[in-house]
Amino acid sequence: MSEPTAAQRAEYMIRQLENFIREKRTDKGLSFKTWQTLAHAELSNAFLDHERAMLKTRQDRLGKRILVVGSSAVVTIGFWGAVMITDHHYGLLAAAILTCAGSALAFIIGELAVRRMVSHYRDVSREKSFERIREFDVEVKKLEKMMWLKQKKTKEEAEKMDLA
Secondary structure, three states: OOOOOOHHHHHHHHHHHHHHHHHHHOOOOOOOHHHHHHHHHHHHHHHHHHHHHHHHHHHHHHHHHHHHHEEEHHHHHHHHHHHHHHHHHHHHHHHHHHHHHHHHHHHHHHHHHHHHHHHHHHHHHHHHHHHHHHHHHHHHHHHHHHHHHHHHHHHHHHHHHHOO
């Protein structure tokens, strides 16, 4: 069975939010914090499911490629190693082919190591980006509060001046 499309996922999430709002609704309505928490949870779950599906697809593709190239290299090494042992006539050709097959295996191992390092770098970079976003959000909230307090103070001063 194939994965749902983006439009189908969005429709599902909207229905989930609708159901939650209807179930948790009171006479006063649903608080924004509660709705925000639910929306955050639903979106996080949807993104996580999508990332898992994409990661599984990538890992399957990578696994198949590694299996094919690795097994081909090992079979080549085995075959030409046996040829070299039995008949020294093909020694130089066999050595060149063995070198190429060994290099292919080394490149596969190197690719895996590079992928792991790049993945780690991306994770660290993503965490730093989200931390900067959180810090910016905190700063914006502080500024909003300061502006609100200044506005309140200005209104009070204006009322005092009007009364005087």
